Amino acid sequence: MDINWVLLRQISVLSLFFGLLLAVITLVPYIGTLSFIFLICFIAPLVIWILVKYNCLSLTSIKDSVIVGAIAGFVAYMGFSVIYVPVSVVLMKFFHLAANYGVGLMLQNANFFLLVVISMFLGVLGATVNAFTGFLTFCVMDMINSIHK
Numbered sequence: 001m002d003i004n005w006v007l008l009r010q011i012s013v014l015s016l017f018f019g020l021l022l023a024v025i026t027l028v029p030y031i032g033t034l035s036f037i038f039l040i041c042f043i044a045p046l047v048i049w050i051l052v053k054y055n056c057l058s059l060t061s062i063k064d065s066v067i068v069g070a071i072a073g074f075v076a077y078m079g080f081s082v083i084y085v086p087v088s089v090v091l092m093k094f095f096h097l098a099a100n101y102g103v104g105l106m107l108q109n110a111n112f113f114l115l116v117v118i119s120m121f122l123g124v125l126g127a128t129v130n131a132f133t134g135f136l137t138f139c140v141m142d143m144i145n146s147i148h149k
Contacts, residue, residue, distance in 0.1 A: 011075070012075050014047045015043060015047055015071070016079040018076050018079075019080040020082075022035045022039045023080040023081075023083035024083065026039070026100075027088070027099045029099050040073075040130075041129055043072050043076040043126070044070075044073055044134035045137040047068070048069070048072075048137050048141075049137070059138050064138075065135055065137060066134055067134075069132070069133060069134020070127040072130055073123075073127040073131065074123045074127035076126065077122055078119070081122075081123070085107065088103060088107050089115075092105075092108045
């Protein structure tokens with residue numbers, strides 16, 4: 001299998017951008033939960049839709065959509081973690097503020113290794129869920145294309 005490096009870079013950059021954006025939004029107390037759910041579940045459909053809209057991606061099989069969804073989900077969560085985790089730790093340890101109180105309590109006493117393990121686990125969880133939503137996006141787009149023909 002030949003890897004299209006340009007497409008991989010486009011997927012990664014878009015996912016990283018949305019991950020960083022959602023990290024900043026998640027720090028806001030009441031809308032943080034919704035943005036976190038969006039991060040875990042709906043990054044892949046957004047990335048796939050943008051790339052298909054600008055003719056950068058043509059989904060030809062279910063496997064393509066699942067791979068794109070998994071890459072988008074993992075990269076977006078890793079970008080999210082780079083911003084959210086350090087800012088949450090600083091807010092909790094020095095200012096005793098937490099955007100999400102449960103996460104703040106967990107991060108307050110965690111060491112660096114535990115933070116990395118939790119971030120990797122949630123990155124894999126985000127990749128799995130986004131792989132599924134990427135599959136659903138492919139099915140919906142295929143159904144819409146078959147209706148228009």
